Amino acid sequence: MSAEEKISYTLQINGKSHKVxxxxxxxxxxDVLRYRLGMTGTKFGCEHGQCGACTVHIDGKPVCxxxxxxxxxxxxxxxxxxxxxxxxxxxxxxxxxxVKHAALQCGYCTPGFIMSAAAFIAEHPNATEEEIREGMDGxxxxxxxxxxxxxxxxxxxEVSK
Amino acid sequence: xxxxRIESLCRIETVPEGLRIGAxxxxxxxxxxxxxxxxxxxGKMARAFGTRQVRNRATVGGNIASGLPDRTLAVxxxxxxxxxxxxxxxxxxxxxxxxxxxxxxxxxxxxEEMVIAVTIPQVKGFQDYNxxxxxxxxxxxxxxxxxxxxxTNKKVHLALGNAGPIALRAHLAEDFANxxxxxxxxxxxxxxxxxxGEIAAKNCNPPSDATAGENYRRHAIKIxxxxxxxxxxxxxPR
Numbered sequence: 001m002s003a004e005e006k007i008s009y010t011l012q013i014n015g016k017s018h019k020v021x022x023x024x025x026x027x028x029x030x031d032v033l034r035y036r037l038g039m040t041g042t043k044f045g046c047e048h049g050q051c052g053a054c055t056v057h058i059d060g061k062p063v064c065x066x067x068x069x070x071x072x073x074x075x076x077x078x079x080x081x082x083x084x085x086x087x088x089x090x091x092x093x094x095x096x097x098x099v100k101h102a103a104l105q106c107g108y109c110t111p112g113f114i115m116s117a118a119a120f121i122a123e124h125p126n127a128t129e130e131e132i133r134e135g136m137d138g139x140x141x142x143x144x145x146x147x148x149x150x151x152x153x154x155x156x157x158e159v160s161k
Numbered sequence: 162x163x164x165x166r167i168e169s170l171c172r173i174e175t176v177p178e179g180l181r182i183g184a185x186x187x188x189x190x191x192x193x194x195x196x197x198x199x200x201x202x203x204g205k206m207a208r209a210f211g212t213r214q215v216r217n218r219a220t221v222g223g224n225i226a227s228g229l230p231d232r233t234l235a236v237x238x239x240x241x242x243x244x245x246x247x248x249x250x251x252x253x254x255x256x257x258x259x260x261x262x263x264x265x266x267x268x269x270x271x272x273e274e275m276v277i278a279v280t281i282p283q284v285k286g287f288q289d290y291n292x293x294x295x296x297x298x299x300x301x302x303x304x305x306x307x308x309x310x311x312x313t314n315k316k317v318h319l320a321l322g323n324a325g326p327i328a329l330r331a332h333l334a335e336d337f338a339n340x341x342x343x344x345x346x347x348x349x350x351x352x353x354x355x356x357x358g359e360i361a362a363k364n365c366n367p368p369s370d371a372t373a374g375e376n377y378r379r380h381a382i383k384i385x386x387x388x389x390x391x392x393x394x395x396x397x398p399r
Contacts, residue, residue, distance in 0.1 A: 049215050050299055061189070064214045072163040116213065137298035138212025 009074040013037070014083025025071060030054045032070040033080060041081035041111050045140075052139035053112040056080050062119040062138070081111040084118060094118055094156040103152040105143035113139050117153045125161050129154055170222070170277060173197050178244075179282040184222025184275070188234070192216065200281060202288035202307060206237040209290055211299045222276040225258070228266045230368075231302045231323040235262065237290055239320035239328055240307035243281045249273040255280075265326035286310035287393040291385050292322070295372060303373045304381045306361075308389040315344045317390070319357075324365035324382055331386070334361035338390065349394040358387035 008021040011032070018037055030047075033039045033056070045053030047066045054065040057079040086092060091099065094117055104110045113136070120127070120135040127135060132153050133146075141149060164170060170185030173194050180196060191197045192207035210216055210233045224234045225245060238258050245261045247254050247270060258279070261269045270276065292305035305322035317338045319331040334357050341353040367378035 049212070052212065052214055055214055058217075061217045062214050063217050067215070067218060069163065072165060120213070134297075135213060138214040 007071055009071055011037075011070065011074055011078060012076065013039070013078045014080060020070065023070065025069070027070050029056070029065040029068040029070045029073060029078070033065060039080055039082050041085075043108055043111055045109070045112070049138075050140065051109070051112070052116055053109050055112040055115040055139065057115060057119060060119070062116050064138070079115075081115060084115060092118075093159055094121065094153070097152040097156040097159075098149075101148045101152040101155070103144060103148040104141075109139060109141045109143075113141065113149060117156070121153065121157045121160055125157055127154075127157055132157070164222075164275075176280060178280045181278050181280045182221055183278050184220060184225075184246075186221050188216040188219050188221075188224075189213075191221075200241065200283075200288070202237050202241060202290060202309060203281075205288070205290045206233055206307075209233050209292060209297075215299055221279060225261070225279070226268055226270060226276050228262060228264075228268045228327065230265070230325060230327050230329075231305065232328065233290070233292070233302070233305065233322070235328040236305050236320045236322040237307045238279060238281065239330055240288070240309040240318045241281045241284065242309075242318060243279045245269075245276055246278040246280065247274045248277045249275070253277070259330055262327045262329075267327075284309055284311045284313075286312035289389060289392065291389055293381055293385070301372065304367065304378050304385065306382065306385055306389065308386075308393060310393050315339065315342075317342070317393075319361060319386060319389075321361065321365055321382060324367045324378065326366070326368075329365065331361040331364065333364045334358075334386065342394070347394055349390055351391070354387045354390045357390050358383040358385070361386040 005025055006022045007025055011018045020032055020036055033042050043053040045051035049064045049067045055062050056065045058073055058076050116139050132150050164185055170183040172183045173196055174181050188207050188210045191203055198204040211219055224232055243258045244255050245258050256269050263269055287310040290307045292302045294300050294302040302323055307320045309318040317335050319335055321331055322328050337360050338357050342349050362379040362383035367375050369375045
């Protein structure tokens with residue numbers, strides 16, 4: 001099989017089945033989400049696992065969608081920022097904390113930060129600030145300087161207990 | 162082709178030779194595994210490796226087979242004297258990791274073979290990993306090193322990352338330390354540690370690139386190796 005060959009498969013995203021037809025084997029999940037399925041909440045940053053802007057959950061674990069071949073995750077449960085958002089448009093506690101602490105400027109990295117932080121808080125509800133800083137090591141923000149982001153995640157973790 | 166769902170590649174188990182880690186195990190799995198983290202250096206390796214997102218996907222086999230000089234895993238496994246299991250239709254062979262890593266992006270893998278596991282012998286003694294780089298998380302390290310002290314056989318293992326075209330063992334520095342360390346008293350004096358660093362820094366071939374020059378890397382190796390050896394005999398009461 002070569003990278004030029006094509007394949008069709010079904011992805012389970014945010015609780016719904018999405019058919020992907022006639023896609024290249026080599027297409028990554030980020031491209032499929034954005035350009036085939038129109039889910040542009042997941043952001044394209046570095047495309048090699050440095051920045052975390054494209055973070056999604058695959059079977060509950062945060063993963064860089066740019067480094068995941070889409071065909072490989074057929075059969076896995078994928079959650080994107082669109083699935084994380086509440087359907088009624090209100091904000092989750094974590095998102096409210098981001099707003100309260102002004103934990104964003106341009107906002108491009110924010111969906112990735114929210115997805116990473118949501119997974120981290122779920123696994124480490126009692127994390128200290130130091131632990132949050134280490135736990136968020138996979139996401140880069142070039143505007144804020146991180147202080148406000150960490151403060152927002154810390155408060156969200158505290159109220160989620 | 163993805164090997165992710167081949168279950169037999171994703172096991173961590175004790176075998177007569179030590180600990181066997183399947184090539185399909187991801188780094189997050191190693192960090193969460195009690196057997197694996199009973200080898201302290203594996204826990205430290207997992208913590209220093211990439212980012213959370215990357216650790217959820219990066220596999221042992223893929224990381225080793227890349228044959229790159231600056232990967233966290235290869236440096237730690239080299240210091241632990243790990244062996245690599247290669248399998249093809251013709252059978253299986255076991256190659257010491259140091260022989261598996263042939264040169265820049267070159268390994269002992271033949272086109273018919275794949276990495277199926279690594280085995281790590283049990284070693285009693287100090288183990289630590291150290292790196293300097295532009296970022297703690299995922300980025301090419303400027304220089305990294307792992308030190309393992311084998312108390313039983315009275316030997317030190319020093320592995321260097323980004324100090325040559327491939328991750329390498331600092332054999333000359335090891336040979337020097339093996340005889341210069343006072344194993345009975347479990348002591349190493351300042352002069353020995355300094356010389357250990359000097360020898361390690363002299364006998365490697367670090368690159369010059371956008372991150373750092375060769376001289377900076379040699380200097381870093383000298384200081385890091387000295388400090389690690391002192392730490393090994395100062396901090397761990399044994």
